[in-house]
Amino acid sequence: MHNGDVSVELARRVVAALDTALDVRITPAEALIRPSTREGADYQCNVAMSLGKRLGRPPREVATEIVAALDSADLVAQTEIAGPGFINLTLDRDWLQHRATALLDDARVGVAAVEQPRRFAIDYGSPNVAKEMHVGHLRSSIIGDAIARLLRFEGHEVIAHNHLGDWGTPFGMLIEHLIDEGWTSDSEHTISDLNGFYQEARKKFDADPEFADRSRTRVVQLQGGDARTLELWQQLVDESTRHFEKVYQLLGVQLRPEDIYGESFYNPYLNEVVEELEAKGLTELSDGAVCMFPPGFTNRDGDRLPLIVRKRDGGYGYATTDLATARYWAGERGATDLLYVVGTPQAQHFAMVFAASRQAGWLTEEHNAQHVGFGSILGSDGKTIRTRAGGSIKLVELLNEAVDRAASVVAERSELDEQERAAVARAVGIGAIKYADLSGDREKDYTFDWNRMLAMDGNTAVYLQYANTRILSILRKAGEEPAQGTPVLLAEPAERALLLKLLQLPSAISATTESYAPHKLCNYLYETATAFSSFYEKCPVLAESTPPELRRSRLVLAKLTSNVLTLGLSLLGIDAPTRL
Ligand SMILES: NC(=[NH2+])NCCC[C@H](N)C(=O)O
Structure with missing residues (x-):
């Protein structure tokens, strides 16, 4: 079967012609084969213009030599040089007719699998526990899922990982609120309204110093691995996961419970991450916090921007966890391509995490790390879409x-x-x-x-x-x-x-x-x-x-x-x- 489509085949022929006739080596993409807008022609090849410049020769002359050397009688019926040096190509009708007939028994409709499959780790979905998903999570789920399907179809290996927000200081107040609501680690409960639950906890935290104190102690217990605290935490996670599952199912998004690699998953790695960065001499103390200053990131005044890897109180934040994701997926899981499907407001965060991970040697030239960013969904008022009550739409x-x-x-x-x-x-x-x-x-x-x-x-x-x-x-x-x-x-x-x-x-x-x-x-x-x-x-x-x-x-x-x-x-x- 032919690999790829007609333009790929044509590009290959042009590459060969340049090699033999002009002793010039280019990639198939550089052959600049495009569908033609001309009546009568099917494709055009635009390479002669850029090549003419490079070789210091008139493009039309270059085009003439390409056409003379083109070995394509089987698929091209007619060539014509037009304007400054466009090569118009008309395909052979028999060749086209045979392609069409052959396509009928091809389940992949002409799409060949890639010759060199890569291993993609794609972060998408990634909602937060004890909160409703908002439209940003909707976009991440939809876009990430389409990209994952496409890459799999191309023959790549794709590992989806859902970076659930399931760790950090809010869990102290959430667990305390859970206890106040009469939850025990073995009781069956459901939260009908995740946002409401979060907001109630927040309100108490702000209004009641005694509750705030309990919450802070609870965070320490959670991070210290206290068994009862972890059970209650797990209930919150399970409860939210069930809710997210429902949305994924309705959406037909292929994220499964086993794809969850939440923030808590990286918790055991955070110490090592920071120690390794310190040992490599990549960190500085700034205001009591351990920071990295990846090159090229400054604010408007020209001050270097910090990536905080350990806070002054010894805790770890969002950035440390994402450093751990790069180290884990590239290092332990052998991913060659790391994609993060997250809203564009986080562009700088990811750029800094990638730069720091390259400094640390976790990402090398072999790795492609990409923030696949997206914009927001606006309501008819031009603002990010909300319900009338002001909360995110359910x-x-x-x-x-x-x-x-x-x-x-x-x-x-x-x-x-x-x-x-x-x-x-x-x-x-x-x-x-x-x-x-x-x-x-x-x-x-x-x-x-x-x-x-x-x-x-x-x-x-x-x-x-x-x-x-x-x-x-x-x-x-x-x-x-x-x-x-x-x-x-x-x-x-x-x-x-x-x-x-x-x-x-x-x-x-x-x-x-x-x-x-x-x-x-x-x-x-x-x-x-x-x-x-x-x-x-x-x-x-x-x-x-x-x-x-x-x-x-x-x-x-x-x-x-x-x-x-x-x-x-x-x-x-x-x-x-x-x-x-
Ligand atoms: N590795 C990541 N940071 N992934 C994206 C996480 C998104 C985060 N939970 C949020 O709601 O904004």
Whole structure:
């Protein structure tokens, strides 16, 4: 099977031509192969411009030599040099037709697995115990889950770790409040409102010095490993975890309880972390705190910024724990790639943690550490989305509302029975929330808008889901599934345009994972669905007047489109129902 898509193949040929004709070595990416915007051409190669500059020669001349040396008669039918030195490439129709036929039996729809799999450790989800998840955690779960699915599909090893906020000073007051509420380590209780519970504890802590004292003692007991304290703490963790599980399940996010590596998990490592940094001479005392000053981080006045590794009171904070995560995942678990899917406000924190971990030698040149940041979700007032009461919106309520709204959208159009409709409403409602989150540049804020995310046309999940069910219904009406080996015939430009789009799935996926940017796959899927819609308008499939071999060929294109849409949506974590 061909590895990658047409542009990859073309790039390979250009690389070879440059090597033989001009004695120049470039990477396939540097060949700058792009889909063409020119009528008649399928792709263009833009390498001659940059190369001309590099070699001090007219780009058109370079282009002419590349074309002369190009060994591509099997897949390129026509080349043309245009403008300052663009090389326009028209693919061979037979070659395209054979590719389409071959694609039909390929469950991966042309996407080859990577040759050198890496080991990714991805931190995502990461809510806090005894608090409701907020929309930041929603975004982290959705984006992290899509990235994990995509990387796994590419053949990488992916370890998800959920950095649960389950440790630190607030647990003193939370446990004391638990005791006041009559909890014992073996009683069965539930907290119906996590935020309420947290706020009550906080209120008492601020108002009642005796309670505050007890809380502080309790923190010391927790950190000292007192058995009864740990049992109560565990109850809080379990209670919250059950709540988070519910959200993950509703969302269809693949985080499991065994993926939890909360802050407490790193507690046993924190001493070693600090000792090692001290032994390596990387720390300084500043105001009684042990700090690192990774190079390149200063405030506006030019003062160096500290990364506090041990507080003045001897305690450890958020930064120490994250240093421990880098050391643990790279060192003990052999991860080559460390991704942290966390909101952009924490960008500096992660940049400093990575720099410090490189100084410590925990991260080396072999390691790729990335903060995969994201913006916030805004309400119609342009502010971070909140409920009317001012607290964060309850996620479970939001998700249930999405399903309810989807149910009414679906009810308008559907011939499904009640039970099917419920499943479809879930796929459409949850899909809408996820797709709205994934389809924009993740670093930007976006406005939460029910009408837009549930619109039947436009770049939405339901548009793609509906396009797919429409194709499946054409296939059902045809009464035949396209058989393996069915010849594909490209008669109309719309057929060719659709097939070219379908063949671009591999590069859409690699562009997406290269920059951890799910919106690139979303855009690709949307373009694919619109290419199908133009095709379907211009190329009748089931009409009497369509000759049988053309009908069969068009059914193959339809089936391939459905395969691309279904696979693409599943890689985003979105279900594609077979009927709507
Ligand atoms: N390794 C990390 N720091 N992961 C992100 C943790 C997010 C943190 N629990 C929060 O709610 O903001």
